[in-house]
Amino acid sequence: MLSARERKRLGLDRPITRRDFIKGMMVGAGSLVLSGCSGSTFGSDTPPALTLPPSVHSYFGGDTPDTISTCHRVHNGESFDQGEDTGEIYDLVVVGAGLGGLTPEEKILLLDNHVDFGGDAQRNELTVKGQRIIVTQACDYQWAIGSEYAQVKKLWDDLGIDLSPTSDLALAPEAYHEHLFVNGEWIRDFWETGYNSVSSPWSKQVQDDYDAFWEIMESFKWEPWAQVKAELAEWDKISFKEWMEDVNGWDPQVTHLIDMWVRSDYGAGVDTLSAACGFWNFTGGDFVRYKWPGGMSGFARHLVNALIPQALNGQDVITGNMDRNALDSSENNVRIRLESTVVEVRHEGSAESSDHVLIK
Ligand SMILES: Cc1cc2nc3c(=O)[nH]c(=O)nc-3n(C[C@H](O)[C@H](O)[C@H](O)COP(=O)(O)OP(=O)(O)OC[C@H]3O[C@@H](n4cnc5c(N)ncnc54)[C@H](O)[C@@H]3O)c2cc1C
Structure with missing residues (x-):
């Protein structure tokens, strides 16, 4: 839980009249409703295509082109006009479900562009010749x-x-x-x-x-x-x-x-x-x-298991199959919405008088 001082600093002590979110790429439960997210031409800054050796039958996690293409579009100065109000209201929205973002709060939404949580402490999973391999992406020990x-x-x-x-x-x-x-x-x-x-x-x-x-x-x-x-x-x-x-x-x-x-x-x-x-x-x-298989993703999984136990539902924390729908269930206090890139955060009206923030 956040301390009283931290809650005050974040403005969580103030009454919330309305905080809502624009349904764009953010609240599409991973649908990234914007056109062209899955790899059409974005100019010279297009992320390179992912090529896997023939022995790798499946691959999960990491900075794949799909994951980062929207960030490239932001970088290229594109604007994102589509979207509809989902009416969702949260006490706190965290952009990024890395180790720093996995926080217990009363009503919190975490948004992350990746297919898995953990940020730098993410795992990559591959199936090679029928064998499941869990490896560290970055943060290891x-x-x-x-x-x-x-x-x-x-x-x-x-x-x-x-x-x-x-x-x-x-x-x-x-x-x-x-x-x-x-x-x-x-x-x-x-x-x-x-x-x-x-x-x-x-x-x-x-x-x-x-x-x-x-x-x-x-x-x-x-x-x-x-x-x-x-x-x-x-x-x-x-x-x-x-x-x-x-x-x-x-x-x-x-x-x-x-x-x-x-x-x-x-x-x-x-x-x-x-x-x-x-x-x-x-x-x-x-x-x-110390090291888990998949590095510090093990720690991220322990945190998520404590926050949203129904996602693993009693399975082994490291090897269990995470139910990704359960991560973003409306019944959770903490919701983790993956494959969701935030492209804009702004006060509605002036920052001084606005009582909520819009997130796209
Ligand atoms: C190569 C490498 C090795 C490391 N090794 C170790 C180690 O062995 N031990 C150790 O203790 N530490 C290690 N670290 C450091 C540790 O990994 C980081 O300090 C820690 O994971 C950072 O967590 P974070 O939540 O602050 O940020 P991040 O892990 O970066 O998480 C932020 C998340 O937010 C997402 N995001 C950003 N912008 C948006 C947006 N607009 N919309 C949606 N999502 C967004 C990012 O994609 C990311 O998933 C390593 C770091 C690196 C890079």
């Missing part, structure tokens, strides 16, 4: 947390999730392998052993530079804090790329690999991120990491 995060621990307990170091979900460090496709070839476990294997695309010099990078990161101590703080202040003045290439003289191929990880973690490259920030990311020592 839950990290162990310190005692200061008592509220998060309480949430895990409330959801019945065991994230103790002995939990089945805890990954042994040796279970963590990442294989990279480099120059047309898979390099097994690139970070740990692949980079200096016989198939490595790197010269001995680049491998040594990479070793030097980890030597610094792994031996770094975050104490005494006064000294570390002063060093961080200096590293904050240059980019992570400058620190690697100019200060340490390492090969740009090392920077290129690190750049990939930094982009995934921060949404910004090594040329933008300060050295201090990059440094913080790669030091830290041992920690326990």
Whole structure:
């Protein structure tokens, strides 16, 4: 539940005379009533078509062209005139059914453009040669947390999730392998052993530079804090790329690999991120990491199971088949409406005097 302060900040303490919604793409229960949503020509910004290898018989989830084509139309400046008033009234409408949006409230509607909830913490499901495969789309791991995060621990307990170091979900460090496709070839476990294997695309010099990078990161101590703080202040003045290439003289191929990880973690490259920030990311020592099949979509599923139990109806939270109609049932307090891209949010009339918001 939202705190009293948060409710006030969002204006939920004010009386609602009427909040309604325009039936456009948003309230068509996934029908996306606008013409041309399923992939006609939208100019040069058209998302590329999805091509699957012949061995993949079915595919579910992800940023498929259908999912993002409406966003491309917004980006291209199209206007969306069609629509009819559905008369639906909610206390709160959340655009995006990612981990941040999955919120318990009294009367809430979540709208998301994807075929599944979870946002970055979504799963992709494939059937390959009759075998169901559940994979992570982006958000993979839950990290162990310190005692200061008592509220998060309480949430895990409330959801019945065991994230103790002995939990089945805890990954042994040796279970963590990442294989990279480099120059047309898979390099097994690139970070740990692949980079200096016989198939490595790197010269001995680049491998040594990479070793030097980890030597610094792994031996770094975050104490005494006064000294570390002063060093961080200096590293904050240059980019992570400058620190690697100019200060340490390492090969740009090392920077290129690190750049990939930094982009995934921060949404910004090594040329933008300060050295201090990059440094913080790669030091830290041992920690326990937890993972469900399909990564953090497991956590999203636990949240949805608590909010809308009838969607899984007692099945296993991770492998059960989610009843997608139940997610958006009018009997729910929390409704999740998928395949629904919001193209416009506005007050009716002036923001000062308007008592409701229209969502298209
Ligand atoms: C590659 C990658 C790896 C990551 N790995 C980890 C990890 O291992 N562990 C970890 O803790 N964190 C990880 N993160 C971070 C974590 O995934 C995110 O911080 C978190 O999932 C964000 O949740 P959110 O709800 O704020 O946003 P999002 O997950 O982005 O959800 C927002 C949703 O809103 C939808 N949306 C946006 N605009 C509209 C619109 N107009 N209409 C309808 N829908 C809309 C989006 O499509 C999306 O589905 C990773 C992130 C990325 C990108």
